[in-house]
Amino acid sequence: MKSATEVAIIGGGAAGVAAGRRLHDAGVDCLIVEARDRLGGRAFTAMHAGHAIDLGCGWLHSADENEWTGIAKVQGRTIDTTPPPWNRSSLGFRLGEQRDYRKAFNDFEERIRALAHADKDAPVAQALEPGSRWNGLLCAVVTFISGGEAAEVSARDYENYAHTEVNWRVVEGYGATIAKYGDGVPVVFGCPVTRIGYGGKRIKIDTAQGTIEADYVIVTLPTNVLCAIEALFSPALPDKIDAARNLPLGLDDKLFIALDQPEQFEKDSRLFGHKDDSKTGAYHIRPFGRAMIECFFGGSNARELEAAGEGAFFDFAVSELTSILGNDFAKRIKPIAIHRWGADPFARGAYSYAKPGKVDCRAVLAAPVNNRLFFAGEACSKHDYSTARGAYRTGFMTAGQVLGAREG
Numbered sequence: 001m002k003s004a005t006e007v008a009i010i011g012g013g014a015a016g017v018a019a020g021r022r023l024h025d026a027g028v029d030c031l032i033v034e035a036r037d038r039l040g041g042r043a044f045t046a047m048h049a050g051h052a053i054d055l056g057c058g059w060l061h062s063a064d065e066n067e068w069t070g071i072a073k074v075q076g077r078t079i080d081t082t083p084p085p086w087n088r089s090s091l092g093f094r095l096g097e098q099r100d101y102r103k104a105f106n107d108f109e110e111r112i113r114a115l116a117h118a119d120k121d122a123p124v125a126q127a128l129e130p131g132s133r134w135n136g137l138l139c140a141v142v143t144f145i146s147g148g149e150a151a152e153v154s155a156r157d158y159e160n161y162a163h164t165e166v167n168w169r170v171v172e173g174y175g176a177t178i179a180k181y182g183d184g185v186p187v188v189f190g191c192p193v194t195r196i197g198y199g200g201k202r203i204k205i206d207t208a209q210g211t212i213e214a215d216y217v218i219v220t221l222p223t224n225v226l227c228a229i230e231a232l233f234s235p236a237l238p239d240k241i242d243a244a245r246n247l248p249l250g251l252d253d254k255l256f257i258a259l260d261q262p263e264q265f266e267k268d269s270r271l272f273g274h275k276d277d278s279k280t281g282a283y284h285i286r287p288f289g290r291a292m293i294e295c296f297f298g299g300s301n302a303r304e305l306e307a308a309g310e311g312a313f314f315d316f317a318v319s320e321l322t323s324i325l326g327n328d329f330a331k332r333i334k335p336i337a338i339h340r341w342g343a344d345p346f347a348r349g350a351y352s353y354a355k356p357g358k359v360d361c362r363a364v365l366a367a368p369v370n371n372r373l374f375f376a377g378e379a380c381s382k383h384d385y386s387t388a389r390g391a392y393r394t395g396f397m398t399a400g401q402v403l404g405a406r407e408g
């Protein structure tokens with residue numbers, strides 16, 4: 001392993017890859033130090049029966065302005081522009097229900113907007129209308145969007161998220177696109193970092209494979225990982241760790257299941273397991289027209305399913321789907337793949353949300369230290385947090401900060 005570099009990038013997810021790409025292309029001696037044996041982090045494409053399936057990020061959110069869209073095209077990949085299932089009517093809604101639900105959701109977001117502009121921040125749960133029949137489903141959708149429960153998520157942070165409402169997909173995989181973008185950038189794999197000592201002339205990075213010295217370091221670790229590594233920074237950075245603690249990763253997990261006789265369903269349609277319960281899954285049927293169902297579980301529901309073991313996700317999906325589609329439906333489905341992001345020691349969750357009153361923590365986390373230690377990753381983004389696009393932008397920007405620091 002290389003024991004010295006000018007710029008060490010801790011973590012090779014979307015942010016680390018974007019930073020590494022920019023620095024390497026500028027001729028800077030840099031090294032991505034990655035705990036896993038692959039690039040991409042929470043962007044992770046697996047293959048099944050010739051199909052790329054994204055177990056982490058799958059949607060190019062704000063696709064018309066998303067840098068990864070252009071990168072995927074340059075890589076010769078296919079961009080699927082089919083509108084996402086959440087913009088279409090869901091199966092299982094009776095006549096008029098879809099319209100009622102859509103109105104309830106829009107009104108809920110309107111009230112979140114009002115909360116966000118009030119003097120004091122509040123949890124998005126305060127925007128629920130007491131007694132509304134849709135509260136269970138709205139809370140489930142908050143967990144899909146934020147990973148956290150409605151009572152834990154800041155209204156201001158929710159409102160800060162900016163998007164163009166254009167959502168596309170990469171047929172060959174979003175994760176594969178991000179990993180490929182790192183081609184040629186120097187990386188050391190299987191190398192978890194345990195300590196970053198920045199008190200001396202050069203920064204010393206202790207890893208499972210020994211110590212690496214660097215002049216500059218870009219830290220892209222997920223917030224839950226930052227909090228979990230004891231005494232990561234020396235001298236300690238209590239403000240950073242406190243900021244990370246107030247920007248926890250919520251939890252969302254995807255289970256892919258194979259579907260027999262898929263023609264019964266329209267491609268890219270959607271079904272909720274329950275319309276009145278926050279602990280329900282969202283089932284994306286025939287993604288890309290494939291004979292599959294992509295099941296999405298969020299918040300405490302995902303946490304409980306993770307705790308119950310891998311098989312619990314499939315059992316839960318079977319119970320919800322058969323309750324709607326009949327008992328025989330169980331014979332038509334079987335599990336393909338799942339990744340439990342909460343149990344993954346190098347993620348410890350899915351994506352970040354801010355706790356109520358803690359929206360400024362994103363800027364605290366992103367602030368450089370001594371112009372030598374820089375921070376990137378989705379949680380550092382004020383408007384694009386929780387996305388691979390936000391991760392890209394923070395990575396690209398911190399690489400620019402390093403280029404500036406070298407000149408100054």
Ligand SMILES: Cc1cc2nc3c(=O)[nH]c(=O)nc-3n(C[C@H](O)[C@H](O)[C@H](O)COP(=O)(O)OP(=O)(O)OC[C@H]3O[C@@H](n4cnc5c(N)ncnc54)[C@H](O)[C@@H]3O)c2cc1C
Nearest residue numbers: 011013014015035041042057058059193377378386387388
């Ligand atoms: C189920 C799920 C669905 C999602 N859906 C979407 C979506 O549709 N669209 C979207 O835009 N986003 C989505 N996301 C979020 C998106 O994947 C992330 O926001 C983005 O990939 C984060 O990139 P990052 O570089 O900030 O962090 P990461 O990808 O987490 O990168 C951090 C890297 O640090 C490494 N690391 C961890 N610990 C150490 C250590 N001690 N030493 C060295 N390296 C370490 C990790 O292995 C990882 O490679 C989804 C995420 C999940 C989990």
